[in-house]
Amino acid sequence: MDPMDETLEELIDEVDGYIAYFEDVPSEWLRPGEARLTRIAERLRKLKESLDK
Amino acid sequence: MWWNKDWNRDMKDAFKNIAKLRRWGGLRYVALYSMSESPKNGAEIMDEVERMSMGAWRPSPGSIYPLLNNLQEEGLIRKRDDQRYELTSAGAEEIGFSGHRHSHSHGAAYSTEGALAELESYVSYLEDLPKDKLKPAEARLARIVERLQRLKESLGK
Numbered sequence: 001m002d003p004m005d006e007t008l009e010e011l012i013d014e015v016d017g018y019i020a021y022f023e024d025v026p027s028e029w030l031r032p033g034e035a036r037l038t039r040i041a042e043r044l045r046k047l048k049e050s051l052d053k
Numbered sequence: 054m055w056w057n058k059d060w061n062r063d064m065k066d067a068f069k070n071i072a073k074l075r076r077w078g079g080l081r082y083v084a085l086y087s088m089s090e091s092p093k094n095g096a097e098i099m100d101e102v103e104r105m106s107m108g109a110w111r112p113s114p115g116s117i118y119p120l121l122n123n124l125q126e127e128g129l130i131r132k133r134d135d136q137r138y139e140l141t142s143a144g145a146e147e148i149g150f151s152g153h154r155h156s157h158s159h160g161a162a163y164s165t166e167g168a169l170a171e172l173e174s175y176v177s178y179l180e181d182l183p184k185d186k187l188k189p190a191e192a193r194l195a196r197i198v199e200r201l202q203r204l205k206e207s208l209g210k
Binding site for chain 2: 024043
C-alpha cells in the first residue's frame with residue numbers, strides 16, 4: 001500500500017478524533033444529533049465502498 | 054541568488070514544524086495540568102481547556118485524541134476502567150507536581166451539534182478528494198465506519 005501523505009493522515013486523524021469524542025460524550029448529548037450522525041456514517045460508508053471498486 | 058527552491062521548501066517545512074511544536078507543546082501542558090486536577094476523558098479535557106481559556110481556545114478532537122495516545126505511550130498518563138485518563142507519577146513530575154491536586158471543575162457541555170457540523174465538513178472534503186489519493190486511507194476509513202456503526206447502535210439502546 002502506498003504510504004499516506006502527511007496531509008491525508010492528518011485529515012484522517014481529525015476524523016478519528018471526532019469519532020473518539022462522540023464515543024466519550026454521554027449518549028444523551030449525542031441523541032439529538034442521531035439523524036445527522038446516521039447521515040455522516042452513511043456518507044463515509046459509501047465513500048469507503050467507492051474505494052473498493 | 055543565494056536561495057533556491059530547496060531552501061524555500063526547507064524553510065516552509067521548518068515553519069510548519071515550529072507551528073506544530075507550539076500547538077502540541079501548549080496543548081500537551083494544558084492537558085496534563087487538566088488531568089492533574091481530576092481524571093478526564095478527551096471530551097472533558099476539551100471542555101476544561103475552553104473553560105480555562107475563558108472560551109478563547111477549544112482544541113479540536115483531532116488534536117486531543119492523538120495527544121492522549123502519545124502521552125499514554127510516553128507513560129505520562131494511564132487509562133482507567135471508566136475510560137478516563139489520569140496522570141502517572143511521571144506525568145505529575147512532568148508538570149512539576151509531586152502529587153495530584155483535587156478539585157471539581159464543571160466545563161460546559163460541548164455542542165455536539167457543532168462537532169457534527171465540523172465532522173460533516175471533513176467528510177465533504179474527503180468526498181472531494183480523488184479516489185487514488187484517498188485509497189491509502191482505506192483501512193482506516195473502514196475502521197471509522199465500523200466505529201460509527203457501533204456508536205449508532207449504542208444510541209438505539
